[in-house]
Amino acid sequence: MIPDHPAAAPAEPVVHEIDFWRDGRTVGSWLLTKDHKRIGIMFLAGVTLALLVGGVFALILRLELLTPDRTFIGPNAFNQLFTHHGVVMIFLFMIPAIPAGFGNFFVPIMIGARDVAFPRLNLASFYVYVAGAILLLATLLIGGLDTGWTFYTPYSTTSYSTVALAVVGVFVVGVSSILTGLNFIVTIHTLRAEGVTWHRMPLFVWAIYATSIIQVLATPVLGMSVLLVGADRVLHWGLFEPALGGDPVLFQHLFWFYSHPAVYIMILPAMGVVSEVVSSFSHNPPISYRAIAYSSLGIAFIGFLTWGHHMFVSGMSVFDAGAFGILSMFVAIFSAVKVFTWTATLYRGRIAVTTPLLYFFGFTFLFVFGGMSGVALATASLDIPWHDTYFVVAHFHFIMVGGTLTGFLAALHYWFPKVTGRMYSERWGLVSSMLVTLGFFFTFMPQFLLGNAGMPRRYWSYPAHYQWMNVLSTAGASVLALGLLITFGYLTAAVLRGRRAGPNPWGSRSYEWRVPSPPPTHNFETLPRWRKGPYDYHYGNGGAGNGDDRQHA
Amino acid sequence: MNELLRQLLYLPPQASTVARGVDHFHMVVIITSVLGAVGVAAAVALFLIRYGRRREEGRGGMRAAGGRVAHVPFGLEIGVIGGLLALFVTFGVIGFRQFVHLRTPPPGAMEIYVVGKQWMWSYAYPDGSATNHDLYVPVGKPIKLLMTSRDVIHSFWVPAFRQKQDVVPGRMTTLWFEVAEPGTYEVLCAEYCGTQHSTMRGRVIALDAEAYARWSEGRAAPEQDLAAQGERRAAEVGCLRCHTVDGAPHIGPTFAGMFGSQVRLATGQRVVADAAYVTESMMDPEVKIHAGFLPVMPSYRGILQAGDTAAIVAYLRKLGEVTASQPVSPPAQGLPGVHAPAEEIP
Numbered sequence: 004m005i006p007d008h009p010a011a012a013p014a015e016p017v018v019h020e021i022d023f024w025r026d027g028r029t030v031g032s033w034l035l036t037k038d039h040k041r042i043g044i045m046f047l048a049g050v051t052l053a054l055l056v057g058g059v060f061a062l063i064l065r066l067e068l069l070t071p072d073r074t075f076i077g078p079n080a081f082n083q084l085f086t087h088h089g090v091v092m093i094f095l096f097m098i099p100a101i102p103a104g105f106g107n108f109f110v111p112i113m114i115g116a117r118d119v120a121f122p123r124l125n126l127a128s129f130y131v132y133v134a135g136a137i138l139l140l141a142t143l144l145i146g147g148l149d150t151g152w153t154f155y156t157p158y159s160t161t162s163y164s165t166v167a168l169a170v171v172g173v174f175v176v177g178v179s180s181i182l183t184g185l186n187f188i189v190t191i192h193t194l195r196a197e198g199v200t201w202h203r204m205p206l207f208v209w210a211i212y213a214t215s216i217i218q219v220l221a222t223p224v225l226g227m228s229v230l231l232v233g234a235d236r237v238l239h240w241g242l243f244e245p246a247l248g249g250d251p252v253l254f255q256h257l258f259w260f261y262s263h264p265a266v267y268i269m270i271l272p273a274m275g276v277v278s279e280v281v282s283s284f285s286h287n288p289p290i291s292y293r294a295i296a297y298s299s300l301g302i303a304f305i306g307f308l309t310w311g312h313h314m315f316v317s318g319m320s321v322f323d324a325g326a327f328g329i330l331s332m333f334v335a336i337f338s339a340v341k342v343f344t345w346t347a348t349l350y351r352g353r354i355a356v357t358t359p360l361l362y363f364f365g366f367t368f369l370f371v372f373g374g375m376s377g378v379a380l381a382t383a384s385l386d387i388p389w390h391d392t393y394f395v396v397a398h399f400h401f402i403m404v405g406g407t408l409t410g411f412l413a414a415l416h417y418w419f420p421k422v423t424g425r426m427y428s429e430r431w432g433l434v435s436s437m438l439v440t441l442g443f444f445f446t447f448m449p450q451f452l453l454g455n456a457g458m459p460r461r462y463w464s465y466p467a468h469y470q471w472m473n474v475l476s477t478a479g480a481s482v483l484a485l486g487l488l489i490t491f492g493y494l495t496a497a498v499l500r501g502r503r504a505g506p507n508p509w510g511s512r513s514y515e516w517r518v519p520s521p522p523p524t525h526n527f528e529t530l531p532r533w534r535k536g537p538y539d540y541h542y543g544n545g546g547a548g549n550g551d552d553r554q555h556a
Numbered sequence: 557m558n559e560l561l562r563q564l565l566y567l568p569p570q571a572s573t574v575a576r577g578v579d580h581f582h583m584v585v586i587i588t589s590v591l592g593a594v595g596v597a598a599a600v601a602l603f604l605i606r607y608g609r610r611r612e613e614g615r616g617g618m619r620a621a622g623g624r625v626a627h628v629p630f631g632l633e634i635g636v637i638g639g640l641l642a643l644f645v646t647f648g649v650i651g652f653r654q655f656v657h658l659r660t661p662p663p664g665a666m667e668i669y670v671v672g673k674q675w676m677w678s679y680a681y682p683d684g685s686a687t688n689h690d691l692y693v694p695v696g697k698p699i700k701l702l703m704t705s706r707d708v709i710h711s712f713w714v715p716a717f718r719q720k721q722d723v724v725p726g727r728m729t730t731l732w733f734e735v736a737e738p739g740t741y742e743v744l745c746a747e748y749c750g751t752q753h754s755t756m757r758g759r760v761i762a763l764d765a766e767a768y769a770r771w772s773e774g775r776a777a778p779e780q781d782l783a784a785q786g787e788r789r790a791a792e793v794g795c796l797r798c799h800t801v802d803g804a805p806h807i808g809p810t811f812a813g814m815f816g817s818q819v820r821l822a823t824g825q826r827v828v829a830d831a832a833y834v835t836e837s838m839m840d841p842e843v844k845i846h847a848g849f850l851p852v853m854p855s856y857r858g859i860l861q862a863g864d865t866a867a868i869v870a871y872l873r874k875l876g877e878v879t880a881s882q883p884v885s886p887p888a889q890g891l892p893g894v895h896a897p898a899e900e901i902p
Binding site for chain 2: 078079082149151155157158161162245246248250251252285291294315316317318321324325328329331332333335336339340342343346349350351352353354355356360364367368371372375376378379381382383384385386387388390391392452453455456457459460461462463464465466472
């Protein structure tokens with residue numbers, strides 16, 4: 004266990020209010036709560052369940068792929084499982100995981116507010132998410148969905164499966180996403196405490212802000228597009244169905260107009276977490292605050308102009324391919340700026356090697372590889388052989404699992420003491436972070452090579468010469484699953500029996516560590532006025548250590 | 557070097573004329589990427605070790621702050637970012653030039669019709685014959701595939717040729733390659749198309765010129781050339797009830813002199829009546845209406861097989877050389893109720 008840094012472990016602030024866990028213990032007090040922290044916890048429970056379900060689907064897929072032909076499930080079951088794996092992981096886990104879970108819990112505290120701007124809307128957003136999740140899981144039980152999470156027409160307009168219900172489910176989950184994003188935008192604009200200027204907000208808040216903009220602007224396009232697929236299917240409108248005069252490639256444009264920015268909905272919050280983690284554990288301010296903050300906005304903006312790179316072989320014009328290819332390079336630059344800034348932040352720091360920092364290390368390696376393979380895929384000529392092969396599968400899993408999942412796990416460990424008031428076991432944290440990172444690497448590295456060899460994605464059976472790489476990948480997936488199981492095991496144990504954490508076990512200067520752990524229901528007895536910013540490490544140990552500058556108005 | 561890296565990267569044999577160039581660029585980009593990832597990881601690891609807080613220091617009551625007030629020089633920042641951007645954009649530009657080459661069939665390529673359907677490929681050759689699953693091509697001759705789908709989107713993917721193209725219903729897409737070595741190459745469907753997607757496989761069988769000629773002759777010779785077959789099918793399925801072949805306008809525009817000419821559309825645009833246009837007009841007649849004609853033609857999707865479509869296109873191509881005895885456009889006074897002047901089309 005890394006000991007508390009003495010300088011930054013202050014006297015316990017005087018607690019006048021009981022913490023949010025104890026403030027009402029009935030089921031009703033949770034289900035009807037308007038407390039952003041409790042809603043965040045409920046979202047975290049929801050997304051963890053989704054991660055578990057999606058993970059089980061993934062393991063079944065990997066087991067089926069151990070042999071070139073049928074291993075134990077048939078092609079229809081396989082097609083439904085990869086579809087549900089994608090839908091559950093994307094719409095129910097990755098998109099809400101960090102913004103709706105940790106964002107809900109920490110954004111108000113980080114800007115010195117007592118709650119989000121619209122607490123009722125916040126609770127509504129959770130129930131809309133649950134409703135959407137029920138619809139999507141009902142799809143699985145009623146008839147399954149086998150279109151892939153991409154819903155490409157005209158397959159989705161002619162498939163035997165329960166497409167109409169699934170598109171309604173996706174639409175409903177999208178509404179939840181929009182409500183959360185809208186709430187954050189208004190909260191960040193209007194509820195910042197005195198002294199929390201735009202450039203003194205923690206970088207996590209910037210990341211959530213950029214994410215929220217994408218959620219509000221892009222999600223409606225997805226909602227409308229998938230509903231139009233439903234209309235094509237049920238009412239025979241003929242928008243995307245060529246037999247009725249529709250254009251299937253138009254659907255791909257509309258779909259990727261959302262779904263490419265959606266990648267940034269998933270990765271930007273993870274980048275925000277990493278920005279916090281790297282600063283807190285190197286005890287250094289970020290080497291360039293503005294570079295990290297503005298590159299989030301840059302990614303959000305340019306992310307809207309790159310969707311065509313998913314369609315290089317769709318029959319789109321050659322000129323478009325060139326334009327979308329070059330534009331995609333600019334997104335890579337913003338991401339590279341972030342990676343360099345985080346790395347340089349470690350320079351001459353006083354680095355405490357903890358589980359969140361190990362996840363930062365995993366994140367950096369996997370994300371850089373994922374990002375560079377993204378640059379490779381955006382070069383139009385190389386995309387021709389790679390398109391729709393396992394290379395793409397490996398690429399987006401490096402970004403989404405290597406980025407979003409490690410970011411989520413970093414957040415889970417970094418904020419665990421704040422949320423629960425207890426410490427987890429660093430020893431188990433070390434073991435599981437190694438298992439997760441290595442298991443991940445061996446799951447998806449062989450898939451890059453499978454893609455090079457030409458194996459298309461969404462293949463239930465495959466030519467026999469692809470087998471040994473698939474076996475390696477399945478072995479890696481098992482290690483990854485084991486790592487995640489151990490994580491859930493020791494974190495559960497820590498919730499029950501962990502050592503008391505105190506308000507600031509990491510010696511961080513960020514705002515959320517200036518309130519008690521766990522925070523009281525209203526976060527602050529009186530609204531704070533912070534003299535020092537969240538990264539003011541260079542002031543040393545002036546005053547009483549913990550946010551000594553907190554003054555009561 | 558090429559062979560070593562090809563094996564290391566697990567790439568298929570380089571069986572087409574473009575494969576080697578694509579692979580070389582692939583190797584440059586991937587090696588740069590690996591170096592970048594390893595470089596960043598090494599920097600992070602170095603900092604973790606060099607600046608890792610030692611246990612005794614942690615207990616020793618030293619202050620928390622690293623206390624660095626460091627600044628990266630602005631010039632260095634701009635230099636690194638600018639350099640990286642220049643590198644990425646260079647990748648983008650080289651990739652785009654190569655992409656244009658991969659997407660542009662050379663003139664004079666041998667044209668073969670490909671139809672994808674759940675879950676098989678079928679091919680129609682210029683001499684009027686057809687095969688399923690196996691595509692026979694000569695080595696050393698550019699081949700242009702004219703592809704469409706009968707049902708959902710498929711994607712024609714030959715790993716050894718490094719060429720891939722979606723096959724879209726209601727549209728015609730093209731893909732070209734020139735096989736460098738005789739052999740048998742896997743065709744895979746790369747766009748998810750339903751239950752048997754992963755078994756929708758075929759083969760390209762590339763034969764040298766002599767063997768290809770033998771193969772061509774060895775099959776039961778089709779009774780007529782492709783254009784003659786097309787004429788027969790056009791009569792059978794009813795094309796000629798509305799389209800004349802002597803230049804006289806009728807319910808539809810005449811076929812005489814049409815192929816290869818510029819056609820004015822009801823929207824005012826002009827298109828060249830090439831193989832793609834006439835195929836689209838058979839499958840989706842209402843998308844591009846010839847100016848001056850009513851949108852009354854039914855779709856022939858599902859009625860015309862791959863071979864039929866190829867044959868009718870060959871027939872139209874032949875008729876394109878016929879000089880129309882009358883202007884191709886309809887006369888100002890159309891047959892009432894049958895076709896109307898362009899401006900009356902809503």
